[in-house]
Amino acid sequence: MRRLEVSGRSTTDLPYARRRELLEELELTVGRVQVPPYWTDVDPSNCCAQSKTRHAARR
Structure with a gap:
């Protein structure tokens, strides 16, 4: 197991x-290792909606 x-x-x-x-x-x-962004001050449902929108735009 890898850990920081x-x-x-x-x-x-x-x-x-x-x-x-x-x-x-x-x-x-x-490179091979990239750290995705994170948000702690955002409503989870809004975060999921934003993610879906961005993912759909990349297709």
């Missing part, structure tokens, strides 16, 4: 928001 570690320390005990901050600091924008 920073300086040899597992981040699994950190809150989700902090783990996301650490991922963003890695600036993974190209």
Whole structure:
């Protein structure tokens, strides 16, 4: 199983928001590993609707 570690320390005990901050600091924008965006201040139903709209536009 793969997990995110920073300086040899597992981040699994950190809150989700902090783990996301650490991922963003890695600036993974190209290549095999990409970190998708996330939203914590959006109503889940609105987020799903937005996702469906964007996915349909890519077809």
